[in-house]
Amino acid sequence: MNKRPLRDAGANLQIVPISKEFIPSCSKIVAETELWRHYGIDYDRAFSMFSTAFESGEHIFVAVLGGDVVGFVWIVPRGMFGRSGYIKLIGVAPQMRGHGIGGALLSFAENELSKHDKDVFLLVSHFNSSAIRFYKKMGYVEVGRLPDYAVKGITEILMWKRLTGRDLS
Numbered sequence: 430m431n432k433r434p435l436r437d438a439g440a441n442l443q444i445v446p447i448s449k450e451f452i453p454s455c456s457k458i459v460a461e462t463e464l465w466r467h468y469g470i471d472y473d474r475a476f477s478m479f480s481t482a483f484e485s486g487e488h489i490f491v492a493v494l495g496g497d498v499v500g501f502v503w504i505v506p507r508g509m510f511g512r513s514g515y516i517k518l519i520g521v522a523p524q525m526r527g528h529g530i531g532g533a534l535l536s537f538a539e540n541e542l543s544k545h546d547k548d549v550f551l552l553v554s555h556f557n558s559s560a561i562r563f564y565k566k567m568g569y570v571e572v573g574r575l576p577d578y579a580v581k582g583i584t585e586i587l588m589w590k591r592l593t594g595r596d597l598s
């Protein structure tokens with residue numbers, strides 16, 4: 430896949446806080462992603478989840494390219510152990526994957542979290558090998574495994590990254 434054209438268009442990729450108008454597109458990305466079917470999340474459930482999160486002021490950001498929503502990331506500052514950031518959900522539209530959008534969203538999320546947190550955690554399903562490779566490439570390391578944590582039969586892999594340039598004392 431030729432990644433260059435979109436990477437060159439990176440300056441046109443905007444990452445902005447979610448607003449009501451973006452909720453249907455984010456829900457569509459979730460519904461079109463095979464992964465989330467394992468967790469029983471379809472369009473309606475995603476729509477209700479994003480709507481509730483939006484109303485509660487959760488930290489969700491969307492990537493917009495040429496007026497279209499092409500991805501999202503949901504972060505929870507101090508969401509792990511009351512002291513570390515947590516990346517709750519990240520997704521890129523299926524047809525737009527592998528072009529740098531996920532990396533841009535993750536870097537943006539880490540930058541936001543670094544305002545409060547010195548490190549960041551996330552969970553990834555044991556069978557989601559492409560996402561595991563993606564996270565490793567982005568500097569995450571596996572630090573644990575949670576069998577049957579959210580869904581019976583799925584082991585959640587706990588991944589961790591220190592946010593550099595921070596005073597760790």
Ligand SMILES: CC(C)(COP(=O)(O)OP(=O)(O)OC[C@H]1O[C@@H](n2cnc3c(N)ncnc32)[C@H](O)[C@@H]1OP(=O)(O)O)[C@@H](O)C(=O)NCCC(=O)NCCS
Binds near residue numbers: 525527559
């Ligand atoms: C995981 C996901 C968010 C990654 O987003 P993406 O836009 O496809 O990833 P990017 O193109 O930004 O890749 C970023 C880096 O990771 C690498 N990478 C991405 N997918 C990879 C893979 N399958 N194997 C190895 N490296 C990979 C890229 O090469 C890139 O590195 P580079 O910048 O040095 O070239 C996206 O594929 C997705 O939405 N997947 C389905 C939902 C999902 O699994 N979410 C995570 C749940 S925990």
